[in-house]
Amino acid sequence: MTLKSVDSLPSGVVAPDYDVASVRPGIVHFGVGNFFRAHEAFYVEQVLKDDPNWAIIGVGLTAGERSERKAAQYKAQNCFYSLTETAPSGDSKVRVIGCLRDYLLAPDSPEAVLERLSDPATRIVSMTITEGGYNIDESTGEFDLTNDAVQQDLKTPERPSTIFGYVVEALRRRRDAGHKAFTIMSADNLRHNGTVARKAFLGYAKARDAELASWVEANATFPNGMVDRITPTVSSAVIEKLNKASGLEDDLPLVAEDFHQWVLEDSFADGRPPLEKAGVQFVDDVTDYEHVKIRMLNASHIMLSFPATLMGYENIDQALADEDLRRNVEAFLNKDVIPTLHAPPGVTLEGYRDSVISRFSNPAMADQILRIASDGSSKVQVFWTETVRQALERKTDVSRIAFGIAAYLEMLRTVPDHSEPTFKAKQKELASAEDYESALKLPSFDAWRDLDTTELNAKVIELRKVIREKGVRAAIPA
Incomplete structure (x- = not known):
């Protein structure tokens, strides 16, 4: 019935x-x-x-x-x-x-x-x-x-x-x-x-x-x-x-x-x-609303889910209860996103930030981390590009962004259940490479390749080494 x-x-x-x-x-x-x-x-x-x-x-x-x-x-x-x-x-x-x-x-x-x-x-x-x-x-x-x-x-x-x-x-x-x-x-x-x-x-x-x-x-x-x-x-x-x-x-x-x-x-x-x-x-124009949602909610969703996958968490509320992961997401929003974001009428960025954290903490959602982390290549390009470009152009701290990228690449390399539907044979080969640099050639990062990424790439490589040698928690920026 x-x-x-x-x-x-x-x-x-x-x-x-x-x-x-x-x-x-x-x-x-x-x-x-x-x-x-x-x-x-x-x-x-x-x-x-x-x-x-x-x-x-x-x-x-x-x-x-x-x-x-x-x-x-x-x-x-x-x-x-x-x-x-x-x-x-x-x-x-x-x-x-x-x-x-x-x-x-x-x-x-x-x-x-x-x-x-x-x-x-x-x-x-x-x-x-x-x-x-x-x-x-x-x-x-x-x-x-x-x-x-x-x-x-x-x-x-x-x-x-x-x-x-x-x-x-x-x-x-x-x-x-x-x-x-x-x-x-x-x-x-x-x-x-x-x-x-x-x-x-x-x-x-x-x-x-x-x-x-x-x-x-x-x-x-x-x-x-x-x-x-x-x-x-x-x-x-x-x-x-x-x-x-x-x-x-x-x-x-x-x-x-x-x-x-x-x-x-x-x-x-x-x-x-x-x-x-x-x-x-x-x-008439959704641009500012899009930027707030994509750069705050969606961007922090994957900033949380990539390392949480490596740490064995299954649901987003569980990952947010990890003090280190929560601190990193809040710092990402407060230091990397909000200072370069324009709020649309009727929206306060601090209020939106608090709403995002509250929504992520809802245990009734039991929102699966693997679902959020899937198709990461497309999501990185859509959700992180503007924040990354702002950091590179303004020459501000890239440690949290580099941590997110490092966690994403280590997830690609080690998590068999992860899905990347846009990857073809070449991208799969780069993603699974054991060295620290090859995966940085993935199209996931093309949207800021015209800028000077020397410092960012070096930090990603450094944090990938830390993740492999000491674990994810040791790589979370202070």
Whole structure:
């Protein structure tokens, strides 16, 4: 028995406040992971009572047993799932989310995905495909046309397999049918995620058909957005715990912190849901909000997780309880980040710092360090670049940054469960090298290679030696 309807829910579980049967899809979302379900879907859920035309169709892009099992679970539950929001105090609230109205597995039903994307009722195509999912060549900063899957899509554009192929083929059909373009909205944790998405999709479109690309560029929009909510992986043990607490029988429950934020540029090609009623901040420019979140929360997340992985910690709250690791993260924020950061209206950097530390300490999240540390190469480039460049240009202390890099490189070399999806054979070879210098050639550090890195690199090498000879704790800057 699984969660199939919202007609009879246990006491204390919040049901959708709209008639689920009457809502209509207006959004297609690629990458139905936990963050999307606790963030974008959470916001959309709250405005369907005001405008029922913005329900969501989820799309999975990957084939295989795991993907098929996930699709079957969504179908079995009519795409309902429960979300438990838990504060650092331990107080929790459980609600059932109903805005996800179907789930399509693209490899099994490619034409169904294209039909849904081509339907003029679809006015937003959103995505959470990870920081590294936009196929941007790290060496050139441009869309990578040499990617095998992209090459195949360019050869057979009407039978796509990548998100770029699906979206551009659907836009071609819409143009030919006289329909409007849709908004392409990244909800990934990237600085200027809309700009990155624009580069990726237009890069593919130009390679396919220059005239089509011009139409897409003139008619589609790519709003930038800053997204924030800690949403950990849900193990079978956590599923059992969540269901016991809620009284539900849900195969797809998830847990998230009570904090959530979405700052979004109000740039939509064909309308949008009234998300401001759910707390979304619509602004002309998200830059300052992005900088604060990425340079403080995300940057300290990996500054904590890389050494914590080496020290054997499993969850972020456990790592933050280590006095040495906490002291290092706080010093990183206070000395390396805050002095070079501009706060947007209504935000104090010291208050934001305190919020970050409080959120990391929430034991109910049991936020897995390996999850946070994964795809470290992409995250280092996105989360640390500005802070590193500021330190190098201002010639300030680089010890904490060097420690973070040293811990990252030692993690690459020694932790077998660590995942770096953007690494190819050459990068894997550099990452696993036993010497102290080779890994510094990784593209992870390209964003500041134009500056004088002599002191930084020397410090990284020094701290890698300390980690190997005396352990991580001995390498933490005083």
